[in-house]
Amino acid sequence: MNIPERLLTRLCVEDFIFREAALLDAWEIDAWLALFAEDGSYEVTPPGVDGPDEISRETVYFLIGDDRKRLEHRISRLSKPNAHVESPRSKVRHVYSNVVVAEDGGGEVTAYANFITFRTKRGTIEYFGRIRFVLARMGDGFMIRNKRVMMDIDALVPQGKVSILL
Amino acid sequence: MGWDQPYESRFLSVDPAAQRFRVSRKCFADAAVFEEEKRKILYKSWLYLCHESEVAKVNDFFVREILDKELLVTRDAAGVNVFYNTCTHRGALLCRNKAGNRKAFGCPYHGWTFAPSGRVLTRNAEVGYRADVDADGAYSLVRVPRLEKRAGFYFINFDPDAISLDEFLGDAGDRIDILNEHTTDGLEVIGYHEYSINGNYKLMCENSYDGYHLMPTHASYFAYQKAMLEGLPQQAPGGFAISLTHGHAAVETDIVSGRPIAQWLPVWGEHARELIEARKVELEARLGATRAAQLGQTNRLMVIFPNTVMNDQQSIQIRSVLPVGYDKMITRAWLLGPKNEDKELRRVRLEGALSFLGPGGFATPDDIEMLELCQRGYAMGGVQWNDLSKGFEAGEETARSTSFWNNELHLRAYWTQYDKMMSA
Numbered sequence: 001m002n003i004p005e006r007l008l009t010r011l012c013v014e015d016f017i018f019r020e021a022a023l024l025d026a027w028e029i030d031a032w033l034a035l036f037a038e039d040g041s042y043e044v045t046p047p048g049v050d051g052p053d054e055i056s057r058e059t060v061y062f063l064i065g066d067d068r069k070r071l072e073h074r075i076s077r078l079s080k081p082n083a084h085v086e087s088p089r090s091k092v093r094h095v096y097s098n099v100v101v102a103e104d105g106g107g108e109v110t111a112y113a114n115f116i117t118f119r120t121k122r123g124t125i126e127y128f129g130r131i132r133f134v135l136a137r138m139g140d141g142f143m144i145r146n147k148r149v150m151m152d153i154d155a156l157v158p159q160g161k162v163s164i165l166l
Numbered sequence: 167m168g169w170d171q172p173y174e175s176r177f178l179s180v181d182p183a184a185q186r187f188r189v190s191r192k193c194f195a196d197a198a199v200f201e202e203e204k205r206k207i208l209y210k211s212w213l214y215l216c217h218e219s220e221v222a223k224v225n226d227f228f229v230r231e232i233l234d235k236e237l238l239v240t241r242d243a244a245g246v247n248v249f250y251n252t253c254t255h256r257g258a259l260l261c262r263n264k265a266g267n268r269k270a271f272g273c274p275y276h277g278w279t280f281a282p283s284g285r286v287l288t289r290n291a292e293v294g295y296r297a298d299v300d301a302d303g304a305y306s307l308v309r310v311p312r313l314e315k316r317a318g319f320y321f322i323n324f325d326p327d328a329i330s331l332d333e334f335l336g337d338a339g340d341r342i343d344i345l346n347e348h349t350t351d352g353l354e355v356i357g358y359h360e361y362s363i364n365g366n367y368k369l370m371c372e373n374s375y376d377g378y379h380l381m382p383t384h385a386s387y388f389a390y391q392k393a394m395l396e397g398l399p400q401q402a403p404g405g406f407a408i409s410l411t412h413g414h415a416a417v418e419t420d421i422v423s424g425r426p427i428a429q430w431l432p433v434w435g436e437h438a439r440e441l442i443e444a445r446k447v448e449l450e451a452r453l454g455a456t457r458a459a460q461l462g463q464t465n466r467l468m469v470i471f472p473n474t475v476m477n478d479q480q481s482i483q484i485r486s487v488l489p490v491g492y493d494k495m496i497t498r499a500w501l502l503g504p505k506n507e508d509k510e511l512r513r514v515r516l517e518g519a520l521s522f523l524g525p526g527g528f529a530t531p532d533d534i535e536m537l538e539l540c541q542r543g544y545a546m547g548g549v550q551w552n553d554l555s556k557g558f559e560a561g562e563e564t565a566r567s568t569s570f571w572n573n574e575l576h577l578r579a580y581w582t583q584y585d586k587m588m589s590a
Contacts, residue, residue: 061357063526085535155360
């Protein structure tokens, strides 16, 4: 059977992001950090904002807007017992679906996935919406250039906070 | 008034000789107390509504829920209006959009239409009413009893007989004015976060200017901060807590982090350094050295009793802390900065704010965790008192008094005002 190139790309992206999610679910956060390119960034756009795909953290007040350096600090903080909100750690489960490759060229793939992430600690909360991955092709695999989480909520009610990695 | 005699009420237990000041946990965890508090405090105090930049142009509007009310805030040619967002005909919620710019608001039920001034536009003799049906304003949208502003910040009061906003703010007023002196162009809202917490709203008010919790709760943030400050002289910040009038209070310390107005961080780069130094020179030339230092070199945390937080740290942040019930709150937090701010300074302002403040930052999630742990501690019952005795000495004045910044003087001022209004 002849599988079109487009589908192969999607399969490769899915394989990569499913593994990415598995690291987060297992709290293997150092290994997760290692998936990010040197110029990689991790962002969570503010709930209720118009056009979350278009905005920049240089002009808009994001919920999270980490360049690689600050992401390292975020991981380092979350690794300490005095990061009280995640100490003891919550249980986390990421579910990715509806993966669509939007652009593929120049050694870079942009893909979107719908997501639901559950966090359980004294009750369960859900985060949901869409994630944009900008992935740099590296040999057989990828490095993350940008992971942008865009939630379909108007406010962090009842979620309250984003203390886990989405 | 000064604390020189023992005092007991439903809410406070004060023993100056023993240097003990305690607050009943009923204030956080009792539904009946909360209902009484709504009546005696929340519906009688000045509550934060918005900054003028949120309705900057004629016909700008937004909808905002405050306590049990949904309010429609508009600007017409004459100024800012705040109405109950309900059609005066049969009561449907009138405006269903969150914000925008609009010349008229149509009710979806029977088609009544209102101008941003609140006047009825379309009900007249042609459709079965007497001509000029709203001549006496009887059909106009109904206003919240009081709306007043200070330095561009609007407050409302549901009590028509309340004292004026300026009188209520008292000594706190100047500390609002100074926020507006960051720039001659005026401030604007840059961003907004809204998040819920399973705790009584007063927990967040206490937390917002509590210096004492900083090191234990935020050690993991300060480890990050230390890395950011590398290469700059570091010392433990000096400063003070000050109780103002009417239960308002502030904590003012030396700055401990980057600020796009006076404190540069090496990670921001050389270009930002030049811009920040130029801002400092401009401030001193415009305001004089003393006021410029008070504005630029001071980390200021302030709570306007009972639920407005006006902080000037990494950036200006206003919080309106709203109860949803006695054990649940919603915090709304607006980030403000100068209009027409240099792009680079705006970028570092956002960076500084993002890392510390906000429900995805390195500090606020741990605060939220602490507040929820407190609420759970109160909910179990069996223990009557919280202690707020740090730095308490016999004869302490409840207003216009100062103490070291990580003492609890300002929290005692808050609770003294609370007790006064609840015991009235």
